[in-house]
Amino acid sequence: MTLSRLLRCAGVSTAIHRFYPVSVGNQQFVFWIMASTACFVIVSRNDIPIYEAEVGSVLKKEEAAHLHQFILHAALDIVQDLAWTTSAILMLLHDSRNEDGIKSFFQDVHELYLKILLNPLYLPGSRITSSHFDTKVRALARKYL
């Protein structure tokens, strides 16, 4: 079931322009663009988000939180269904506009994530709190999107 059909069934009227769940090894990176807000989440195993970033103006505060959760879990379900059938680390499920930018964005963020992971004092699966990481992700988002 595609995401747009799911959302229509749930009666959600917000237009989702583009939507990219990506599975990278042990973690899943999910990214979607809604109206003027772009939201990027890194989720570890057991579906715990370890990093979130929103780029662009945020329109409605209270609804947005629930919507984010909903989209996130729908994306993860789709990814998990497909995860074991392919040996690729990067899976993009979206309409094919602007593919290269998104792919490079994810590859660069994956490299950043690897550098965080190599820190022996970082517990894999815990929240990423480094402000430098945050800055770099936003810079990459501006560069590729």
Place this chain on the structure above:
Amino acid sequence: MIGVGKAKQYANVLDKPLSRGRQEVSLSAFAFLFSELVQYNQTQVDNIAELERRLEDAGYAVGARVLELLCHREKGNRRETRLLGILSFIHSTVWKVLFGKVVYLITFCIWKDNLYQKRYVADSLEKGTEHEDEYMISEKELLVNHMGAFNCGAFVAGIVRGVLDSAGFPAVVTAHFVPIEGQQRPRTTILIKFAEEVLRREARLG
């Protein structure tokens, strides 16, 4: 200053490129670090089992990171989804990067089929005869066992468990001494026992 090239200093580790690095680390440096690790843990525990468990946990942290790093560096961001794939990844790529050794042989001496038979070399990957979900990596001279009276193979077992767990193949990994006649030092065997769900998924994927 003539001829002095200063390496570019990076303010933050995130800016530094994820390079291949110098491929080798000096054995004495590693021996020192590892012996300190073992000694520190010895002061914290009361018995050997607890010590082995701690070494395994230390190895687990290494394994998780090694998997991601090697997938990125060596395999161009492709990951293993099948059991045999991840096992051969461990005993070739991981072993080569960590210990500088290459495994030449896979022998399946089991009740079902005989898959490969090649020239026998010191290190091998075998499937255990009793249970379908058990595999063994056996090593004549395990690097970490050069030091210490008891089984530091727990560290390597931890590394293997870290790699398997992070790849999505939960398993119980233990290290055992297996005495062989004709050799004074027993060879170390790493026994890998996969969880139920792994076998079920393998069967489902065909």
